[in-house]
Amino acid sequence: MVTFKSKSEIAKMRTAGEVIVRIFELCERIVKPGVSTREVDTQVETLIRDSGNRPSFKGYMGYPASICASVNEEVVHGIPGDRVLRDGDLFTVDVGVIHQGWHADAARSYAVGSISSERAQLAQATADGLNAGINACQVGHRLSHIARAVEAEGRRHQFGVVEQYVGHGIGTALHEEPQVPNLVTPALMRNDLVLRPGLVLAIEPMFNLGTAETRTKSDGWTVVTKDGRCSAHFEDTVAITDDGPEVLTRRSANDRIWNVTPRSTS
Numbered sequence: 001m002v003t004f005k006s007k008s009e010i011a012k013m014r015t016a017g018e019v020i021v022r023i024f025e026l027c028e029r030i031v032k033p034g035v036s037t038r039e040v041d042t043q044v045e046t047l048i049r050d051s052g053n054r055p056s057f058k059g060y061m062g063y064p065a066s067i068c069a070s071v072n073e074e075v076v077h078g079i080p081g082d083r084v085l086r087d088g089d090l091f092t093v094d095v096g097v098i099h100q101g102w103h104a105d106a107a108r109s110y111a112v113g114s115i116s117s118e119r120a121q122l123a124q125a126t127a128d129g130l131n132a133g134i135n136a137c138q139v140g141h142r143l144s145h146i147a148r149a150v151e152a153e154g155r156r157h158q159f160g161v162v163e164q165y166v167g168h169g170i171g172t173a174l175h176e177e178p179q180v181p182n183l184v185t186p187a188l189m190r191n192d193l194v195l196r197p198g199l200v201l202a203i204e205p206m207f208n209l210g211t212a213e214t215r216t217k218s219d220g221w222t223v224v225t226k227d228g229r230c231s232a233h234f235e236d237t238v239a240i241t242d243d244g245p246e247v248l249t250r251r252s253a254n255d256r257i258w259n260v261t262p263r264s265t266s
Contacts, residue, residue, distance in 0.1 A: 004198030056096025
């Protein structure tokens with residue numbers, strides 16, 4: 001069932017989103033070569049709990065950590081552990097926060113040290129896809145407007161647009177209806193919801209350098225590209241309002257979520 005949130009409920013989600021903004025600022029400082037993904041998870045969980053809130057992911061369907069930590073070919077749901085980040089890696093932090101029973105959810109891909117132009121272009125296109133999807137979140141539009149906007153960015157650069165994993169509604173549950181695909185499908189067109197004020201969505205494109213196809217590793221969580229090539233993932237929690245989309249997981253709509261100069265290939 002699709003639910004619509006009141007202004008007071010969105011305010012609680014906005015507070016959760018403000019914690020996520022602080023988490024991403026922390027990640028910008030600590031994500032560097034030599035740091036393990038577990039260290040990032042530990043510091044993020046400390047920040048969440050010190051703020052008086054709870055991580056959305058830890059314990060969700062048995063998930064063991066507070067962030068999803070996905071490196072290079074890992075698309076989503078990577079489990080933090082002993083893996084040490086290396087120069088040239090593309091590292092995605094996906095995180096959710098619960099404030100007074102209300103969730104916010106967002107993801108950012110980070111350049112570890114100096115990355116290749118190919119990976120930088122992938123991340124930029126994925127960030128652009130997210131921004132295009134957010135811009136399509138206008139009252140009276142449909143879910144297909146979001147999917148079409150995201151998909152167009154991926155296709156324009158000839159990247160693989162992941163189909164199996166999608167955005168979603170969000171509120172008192174981390175995952176609510178509706179699903180928000182990153183490309184237009186027949187299933188979407190059969191149930192193409194009209195966007196109305198109070199709808200809150202987590203929009204999250206995942207683009208791959210090669211094939212869009214994925215597989216899940218033996219840990220039951222970590223999703224990787226089928227061809228082993230790199231993936232990028234960006235996500236924001238967005239409220240539909242009469243005044244346009246409000247991004248609850250950024251300080252402002254003008255925040256740049258990817259701004260990296262790749263290493264020289266000369």
